[in-house]
Amino acid sequence: MNTEKFKGVFPAFYACYDDNGEISAERTQLLAKHLMEKGVKGLYVGGSSGECIYQSVEDRKKILENVMKAVKGKLTIIAHVACNNTKDSCELAAHAESQGVDAIAAIPPIYFHLPEYAIAEYWNDISAAAPNTPFIIYNIPQLSGTILTMSLYKNMLKNPNVLGVKNSSIATQDIQMFKTEAGKDHIVFNGPDEQFISGRAIGADGGIGGTYAVMPELFLKMNEFLEEGKMKEALEIQNKADAIIYKMCEAHGNLYAVMKEILRINENIDIGNVRKPLPGLIPEDIPIVEEAAKMIRDAISELQ
Numbered sequence: 346m347n348t349e350k351f352k353g354v355f356p357a358f359y360a361c362y363d364d365n366g367e368i369s370a371e372r373t374q375l376l377a378k379h380l381m382e383k384g385v386k387g388l389y390v391g392g393s394s395g396e397c398i399y400q401s402v403e404d405r406k407k408i409l410e411n412v413m414k415a416v417k418g419k420l421t422i423i424a425h426v427a428c429n430n431t432k433d434s435c436e437l438a439a440h441a442e443s444q445g446v447d448a449i450a451a452i453p454p455i456y457f458h459l460p461e462y463a464i465a466e467y468w469n470d471i472s473a474a475a476p477n478t479p480f481i482i483y484n485i486p487q488l489s490g491t492i493l494t495m496s497l498y499k500n501m502l503k504n505p506n507v508l509g510v511k512n513s514s515i516a517t518q519d520i521q522m523f524k525t526e527a528g529k530d531h532i533v534f535n536g537p538d539e540q541f542i543s544g545r546a547i548g549a550d551g552g553i554g555g556t557y558a559v560m561p562e563l564f565l566k567m568n569e570f571l572e573e574g575k576m577k578e579a580l581e582i583q584n585k586a587d588a589i590i591y592k593m594c595e596a597h598g599n600l601y602a603v604m605k606e607i608l609r610i611n612e613n614i615d616i617g618n619v620r621k622p623l624p625g626l627i628p629e630d631i632p633i634v635e636e637a638a639k640m641i642r643d644a645i646s647e648l649q
């Protein structure tokens with residue numbers, strides 16, 4: 346497998362809605378082009394930040410098709426396809442392959458706590474529906490309720506299409522364990538943006554993050570510094586990024602609602618609001634959002 350194209354900064358793509366809350370093809374393409382111009386390596390489409398759990402199969406196909414149309418093969422595209430049932434997930438996996446994505450990804454099944462052999466079967470069924478596309482396990486135990494154990498990972502590595510893990514668990518040590526187990530020709534992505542540099546330092550090849558899209562410059566610069574061995578400089582930016590994330594998390598509205606508003610303020614890009622039941626912004630959130638938007642502008646202007 347060519348793993349080079351998976352190394353770097355991958356914003357988790359946001360759901361782009363029109364003013365009625367339906368998927369907007371135009372706004373999806375606009376955001377994809379905007380991020381491409383910022384110089385990111387690729388996009389992670391249809392994950393948590395993409396509000397996948399609140400979208401229909403048709404919604405998700407439409408988003409991916411428009412991202413593919415916008416980037417025209419110039420970015421590495423990873424499509425998250427899990428739908429919480431095997432049939433729909435396989436349909437999205439086959440669709441993603443037909444669109445020419447670089448990899449597909451999937452969380453484990455949620456709600457019922459299934460035995461590991463059933464989780465492996467779920468992932469392998471999805472992978473088999475896109476037989477010519479690498480498969481990435483999305484480990485996000487705090488949301489999915491399932492931990493990617495080493496025994497489950499070892500079992501999954503028997504599938505030659507398994508490329509690695511997008512690791513959103515909080516312990517960075519997990520990154521090291523997945524990396525060591527699978528070896529050089531596999532990939533591990535850092536999930537928590539708050540510890541981008543720690544994840545990269547312990548072995549992550551790149552990062553997929555929900556907050557990158559509002560401040561790609563900061564994550565690109567951190568990545569650059571890390572590649573040059575400049576840890577002190579990278580840490581300085583990480584501290585600023587973390588302060589911004591904590592500020593954004595102060596709002597009553599969901600983090601994605603905050604970030605969509607920040608895109609409007611800082612970039613003049615309107616991708617609509619969040620879909621219910623995610624809470625939208627309330628008037629009291631506006632000063633918080635404005636402050637976070639300014640913190641982002643300041644941090645970018647301070648980059649060397």
Ligand SMILES: CC(=O)N[C@@H]([C@@H](O)[C@H](O)[C@H](O)CO)[C@@H](O)CC(=O)C(=O)O
Pocket residue numbers: 357358389391392393394395485488513536537538539553554555556590
């Ligand atoms: C729990 C969670 O949502 N984690 C995010 C982080 O990027 C997160 O938004 C960020 O670290 C802020 O807390 C990502 O790992 C999720 C992600 O990349 C996705 O949208 O699929």
